[in-house]
Amino acid sequence: MTVIAMTREMGTRGKDVAAKLAHELEIGVVHHELVEKHLAERLQLKESAVHRFLEGEASLWERWQIDPKRLSRFSGEEILELAMRGNILIRGWGAAQLLRDVPHVLCVRICAPMSARVGEMKRRLGVEDTATVEREIQRNDDAHERAIQRQFQTDWRDPTAYDITINTGHVAVDVAVGILRQLVRSGAYEPTDASRAKLLDKLVAARVTTAMDAEFYDSPVGSGLRVTSEDGRVTIQGVISSKADHRRLLEQVREIDGVKSVADQTVTLPVSFGV
DSSP, X not given: OOEEEEEEOTTSOHHHHHHHHHHXXXXXXXXXXXXXXXXXXXXXXXXXXXXXXXXXXXXXHHHHHOOHHHHHHHXXXXXXXXXXXXXXXXXXXXXXXHHTTSTTEEXXXXXXXXXXXXXXXXXXXXXXXXXXXXXXXXXXXXXXXXXXXXHHXXXXXXXXXXXXXXXXXXXXXXXXXXXXXXXXXXXXXXXXXXXXXXXXXXXHHHXXXXXXXXXXXXXXXXXXXXXXXXXXXXXXXXXXXXXXXXHHHHHHHHTSTTOOEEEEEEEEOOOOOOO
């Protein structure tokens, strides 16, 4: 059950590395465009609006429409569902940051010097304006940095967030693929009962969180509800605004796939609208 989470910088040929590696390992590839499409459908937004938001190009209206925390919660569940199914390479969307504490997931970063990235993008786009290309690369890097910082409070360039970083400015695509293929086949990233359980607990907690979000997003049901899962035993902590919402919440959580039991550590405090 191979799972690879890959982060790449623009102009590093990371897309080529991902495609060739997945082909050689006979696993699927999921890239950010597919995740964006599914998220847009679930959140009832335009796919183009989700893409522009993540790229830092959203209009004022789109920024008002999109809740970054909600987007992060739903994208996290999407990634965890994919990882749980296995035999997948997930490219982008903070997958490496989300899955780095799951031992059988190989987390990869593909990078290159700016000069090599500019050269690659000029070749790919058929343009000669170095300054414009460099600005576009920097804009893309800044948007990626903001998204990862917002969602995970970490630096996406931090080498400790990955099992391996490959500089394609010096390492050819075929060589990079060979290195990663050897790592996957070394046995070091074979899933164990413990690593599968860890991944499943992350997924169950994400399912509960997004289910609560979908059900109560427009209602003051709670404030800062926190969800954890250990072997399917879900714990919910925080403040809920009414007894009716409290009952409805617990009933819904108990029906979610993977939930074995619910430890309710919430407090019910009715919301007051008095002056």
